[in-house]
Amino acid sequence: GENVEQHPSTLSVQEGDSAVIKCTYSDSASNYFPWYKQELGKRPQLIIDIRSNVGEKKDQRIAVTLNKTAKHFSLHITETQPEDSAVYFCAASIRSGGYNKLIFGAGTRLAVHP
Amino acid sequence: DAGVIQSPRHEVTEMGQEVTLRCKPISGHNSLFWYRQTMMRGLELLIYFNNNVPIDDSGMPEDRFSAKMPNASFSTLKIQPSEPRDSAVYFCASSLGTSGARTGELFFGEGSRLTVL
Numbered sequence: 001g002e003n004v005e006q007h008p009s010t011l012s013v014q015e016g017d018s019a020v021i022k023c024t025y026s027d028s029a030s031n032y033f034p035w036y037k038q039e040l041g042k043r044p045q046l047i048i049d050i051r052s053n054v055g056e057k058k059d060q061r062i063a064v065t066l067n068k069t070a071k072h073f074s075l076h077i078t079e080t081q082p083e084d085s086a087v088y089f090c091a092a093s094i095r096s097g098g099y100n101k102l103i104f105g106a107g108t109r110l111a112v113h114p
Numbered sequence: 115d116a117g118v119i120q121s122p123r124h125e126v127t128e129m130g131q132e133v134t135l136r137c138k139p140i141s142g143h144n145s146l147f148w149y150r151q152t153m154m155r156g157l158e159l160l161i162y163f164n165n166n167v168p169i170d171d172s173g174m175p176e177d178r179f180s181a182k183m184p185n186a187s188f189s190t191l192k193i194q195p196s197e198p199r200d201s202a203v204y205f206c207a208s209s210l211g212t213s214g215a216r217t218g219e220l221f222f223g224e225g226s227r228l229t230v231l
Contacts, residue, residue, distance in 0.1 A: 032217040043205065043222040044157070089157060093217040096170045100217040101147070104157040 002027060002094045006105025014113055019080050021108045023090035024072040032093035032100065033066060033073045038107075039086045047088075048075070080112045118223035120206050126229045132194040135226045138187055139208030147220065148181055148191050149205040157205070163189065196230045203227050 003026040013019050025033075034049035050057045050064045050073065057064050061080075066073040077084055087107045093100040119138040127133055139146050147162040161171040163183045171181070178197070183189040193200055203225045209218035 034219065036220075043224050045222070046219050049219070099145075099162075099164050099169050101159055101162055101170060102217065102220060103159065104149075106156040 002103050004090060004092050004103050004105040006090050006108060008108060009106065010109045010111070012111045012113065013080055015080060015082060017080055019077045019084070019110055019112075021075045021088055021090065021110075022072060023074070023092075023105050024070075025092040025103075026071070027092065027094050028071065029095050030071075030092040032102075033064070034091050034102070035062075035064060035075050036089045036091065036104075037086045038089065044089060077110075080110075082112050082114055085110055085112045118206055118208050118221055120204075120223035120226050122226055123224060124227045124229075126231065127196055128231050129197055130195040131230075132192065133196045133200075133228060133230075135191045135204050135206075135228070137189045137191070137206030137223060139189070139206070140221055141187070143208035143210050143218075143221070144186070145209045145218070146183060146189050147207045147209075148189070149207065149222075151203045151205060151225070152201075160191070193228075196228075198230045201228055201230050 005024045007022050031052040035047050036044035037047045038044040048059050048062050048064050050066050061078045063076045087109050089107045090105040091102040094103050121136045145164050148160040150158045160173045161181045166183045181191045205222050205225045207220040207222045209220050
């Protein structure tokens with residue numbers, strides 16, 4: 001079935017440390033993998049995405065890696081800051097009826113302590 | 115563009131009442147999604163439309179839920195009758211193109227927080 005598993009569910013780090021969140025997906029046809037950040041009481045917003053034709057993408061302190069063979073992808077945040085504290089969701093595209101829909105992981109609550 | 119606009123932002127109602135949530139997607143976006151967010155189940159896709167046509171409603175939990183998109187700039191999600199377990203934040207999102215091999219970025223609205231007593 002359509003499934004995206006995300007770990008860990010909660011993550012606590014000290015300011016300046018790195019944070020890594022991992023996701024696995026079930027549909028081998030998935031080709032788009034975005035990451036969304038949701039601050040408390042706010043809407044989810046895209047922070048980075050990767051398509052299946054690349055293995056890694058970086059944007060300042062944020063990077064995403066993709067292993068299509070193993071069907072897993074990860075979000076890496078370096079030099080974490082208190083404002084990185086939020087819930088992070090991974091997602092994978094699933095083919096349905098000729099169109100693509102996004103299925104989300106359960107989310108990771110990241111807390112960055114000063 | 116003002117982004118995806120949802121109303122109401124908050125709704126408190128009593129069990130058995132009808133609830134209608136509204137969404138205006140970003141102009142020019144041809145795909146619209148309704149998600150439900152709860153602590154227990156995370157972000158669940160309920161239904162999505164492409165060019166105003168429902169494509170996949172397999173996530174709609176029960177017949178009490180229905181969604182329409184009468185034109186490119188408006189969609190509704192209706193719950194009738196509502197139950198306490200429907201309490202959640204309902205997000206509408208739109209994107210430019212999910213057909214073919216390409217998936218576009220999803221832009222979410224602010225959400226509608228529903229509480230059913």
